[in-house]
Amino acid sequence: MxxxxxxxxxxxxxxxxxxxxxxxxxxxxxxxxxxxxxxxxxxxxxxxxxxxxxxxxxxxxxxxxxxxxxxxxxxxxxxxxxxxxxxxxxxxxxxxxxxxxxxxxxxxxxxxxxRIDNPSVGWCKVVWFNQMVPRHAFILWLAMQGRLMTQDRMEKWQTNGTLFCTFCQAGPDSHEHLFFQCPYTMEIWDCMRKMTNLQNVSYRMDNSVQEIAENKVQNNIGMVVCKLVLAASVTIFGKKGIIDCSRRKKEMGMNYARALSIMLG
Ligand SMILES: [Zn+2]
Structure with a gap:
């Protein structure tokens, strides 16, 4: 809805x-x-x-x-x-x-x-699948189209230079930076890649999605976990409420990493 x-x-x-x-x-x-x-x-x-x-x-x-x-x-x-x-x-x-x-x-x-009559894109099966978490899938779908309200989009409105990536403070964030070129999100994404079957996928979200989509088998447990982890990672870093909340930034990221490690055993 x-x-x-x-x-x-x-x-x-x-x-x-x-x-x-x-x-x-x-x-x-x-x-x-x-x-x-x-x-x-x-x-x-x-x-x-x-x-x-x-x-x-x-x-x-x-x-x-x-x-x-x-x-x-x-x-x-x-x-x-x-x-x-x-x-x-x-x-x-x-x-x-x-x-x-x-x-x-x-x-x-x-x-x-x-009504949606556009031809489906190859990556749609990485975003929309039976076991998906709908909210995570929706955020990933927006992110793939560059439609999250990241700071590079807000910067044209705010000119007082106060926009900084919540995680590294190096400058305004963007889709490319958050997923996952920022040193902080890259580190967490690296952990996630090692804990799943994603060791060989790219550090860039859009490339990762394309690479996962190229797998012939999409429904085995390993691949489903990979897709869930990717969507959860994009959601946790892309969620505006979290990006804006500098006080809790690292705690949120680390709690998330811990929760996922427990889930993945
Ligand atoms: Zn950053």
């Missing part, structure tokens, strides 16, 4: 009438949105703004009223166009099609846009 919800969210657009019913943080009403992907609740709170604010609440006397420090820290904020306001016009929810057209919602169009 979460997967479907995310797919639908990508198609929903909020068209401003008077801006009184559209959440400024959580709805996608501008090209750069939704703003909650970049502006955290903590940042909103620190600026003494409300979580429940509507778009109209940030507008005053014909211009945006963003906190002044945001204009430096979040460059894209300054690029948000001023909408054409009409006090007597209602806000509207519209459907954004795969062909980049904005239209009123219809179940027919939604079905056309959401």
């Amino acid at each position: 979460i997967e479907v919800r995310d797919m639908i969210k990508n198609h929903v657009r909020y068209v401003i009438g008077n801006g009184k019913h559209i959440s400024i943080w959580y709805d996608k009403w501008c090209e750069q949105g939704p703003l909650c992907e970049y502006i955290t609740r903590r940042t909103i709170f620190d600026a003494r703004l409300e979580d429940s604010m509507k778009v109209a609440d940030m507008f005053n006397e014909g211009k945006w009223n963003w906190p002044s420090e945001w204009m430096i820290n979040f460059l894209n904020i300054g690029k948000i166009d001023i909408p054409s306001w009409q006090d007597d016009k209602k806000d509207k929810v519209q459907w954004f099609t795969n062909k980049n057209l904005l239209m009123d919602f219809s179940t027919k169009q939604a079905w056309e846009d959401l």
Whole structure:
């Protein structure tokens, strides 16, 4: 369901009438949105703004009223166009099609846009299999498409140089860095490789997935464990909550390594 919800969210657009019913943080009403992907609740709170604010609440006397420090820290904020306001016009929810057209919602169009008719990729059997942990599979699926909210994607919004890989602090993290070029995650991944049948796979996640997919036998116990370990590793390092939580970073990683060692005997 979460997967479907995310797919639908990508198609929903909020068209401003008077801006009184559209959440400024959580709805996608501008090209750069939704703003909650970049502006955290903590940042909103620190600026003494409300979580429940509507778009109209940030507008005053014909211009945006963003906190002044945001204009430096979040460059894209300054690029948000001023909408054409009409006090007597209602806000509207519209459907954004795969062909980049904005239209009123219809179940027919939604079905056309959401049904998956792409040819399956070779690595899908490494991500989706009978014994998978659905949550881990979903995170791995996102990671394979470079769609996790890593710091290199957030960096274009935050220019104050405060983004560092939680594990090594060497610079902003990225898919490539986290899986598994970072010295810290690489060390743990190396342990995992040695404990399973993954000794010969690459240190890069995308290559590892491709290499596992090339095995003719996918369903024996050894291969299933390998796939479970890979997805669990990507989840533990890719999970934003963990990446953001520097206080627990190494403890989490080590507890995870310990738990997996016990599981693998
Ligand atoms: Zn790192």
